[in-house]
Amino acid sequence: MPNGDEKICNSVRSLLENNGVLEAEQDIQHATKFSVKSGATRAGLLVYNSGKIHVEGAESELKAWLLEVKGSIESGTAAPGILLPAEIEKFPQTLRERVPACDDVVIWFFQEALRCYKAGSAAASAFMLGAASEKAILLLIESYGNRISNAENHEKFFSRVNNRMISVKYDEFKRSYKSAKPQPKELPLAQDLEQLLDGAFNFYRHTRNTVGHPQIIPDLDKGVVLANLGQFIVYVERIYKLIEFFNQNEMQV
Template sequence: MPNGDGKVCGAVRESLTQNSVLEAEQDIQFATKFTVKSGANRAGIIVYNSGKIHVEGAESDLKKWLVELKASIESGSAAPGILLPAEIEKFPQTLQDRVPACDGVVLWFFQEALRCYKAGSPSGAAFMLGAASEKAILLLIEAYGNRIVNQENREKFFGRVNNRMISIKYDEFKRSYKSAKPHPMDLPLSQDLEQLLDGAFNFYRHTRNQVGHPQIIPDLDKGVILANLGQFIVYVERIYGLMAFFAANDIEV
């Protein structure tokens, strides 16, 4: 049995373990101390045998989260949202840094996806990622079509993609792009571009559809959704690299 109140220690231990921030646990006089680490930040939360909780450590997002955890346990309310490592918290800023021209709609939905994930809703995150992906692909298709040199072919292309579902638009783009000239020759755009776009686009679309079509309860893995939040940055970076290539080259189909 811990020196600290058993019920409170259990609640603290469970929350810290779920968020992968528990570094160590030790009994001290009249209490149990949990040492917590997230990235470069460390803090502590002490549970006394009376049930009282004390948070210690330098000011940081980690300590702020622990204070919220303390308040939730003492009040019996819902636990705070998921605590993410600092590099994940910075995903939206990383996207802006790597893709300065990123469309505001894409960025907004990406930010919402991260907020949903932090709030404990991977389904909400999947839906928002799907929306962000769709907007990015629409921009790519438009950028490609506008650079088709032959007016008749350009009009035919837009005739095939306009007013269609996103999956049909994307398939039409792939078919046209496959036979188009020129293609990028420089890395990384010349390497497995179609495979990267295909895999990411279909994942974001399928998981969004699982949430958006209410036939069944979505079965989404939180770890997979988190990994694809990170992958989204590379995905958008490639899309904008391709858009820049189209802007600099006339496309013949």
């Protein structure tokens, strides 16, 4: 039995473990001390046998989150959102830095996906990520079609993709692009369509559809959704490298 109030200690322990930030737990005089770590940042939370909670440590996002934990327990309200490591918190900033030309709509939906994940909704996060992916793919398809040099083939391509579902648009794009010239020569761009874009696009689309079509209760693993939030940056980076390639070359189809 902990020195601190047992019920409160159980609540604190559960929250810290679920967020992957519990480093150690130690009984001290009249209290139980939870040592907490996120990245290089450390803080502490003390639960006294009286039920009082005290947060210690230098000012940081981690300490601010622990204060939210304290407040939620003391007030009996909902638990605070998920605490993410600093590098994950910076995902939108990282995307802007690596893809300066990234469309604002893509970034907005990506930011919403991260907010939803932090709020504890993997399903909403997957839906928003699917929307961000769709916008990026639409930009890719449009940039390719606009660079088809033959006017008749240009018109035929857009007649096949306009007013179609995103999966049909993407399939038509792949079919046309595979026989188009020129093709990127340098790796990994030369292999991106099948090795990276296909897998990522289909994951984002399928998970979005799983949430958006209310036939069954979605069964989404939070860890998988988080991993694909990180993968999204590479995915968009490669899409924009292909867009840049199309902008620099007339496509012969």
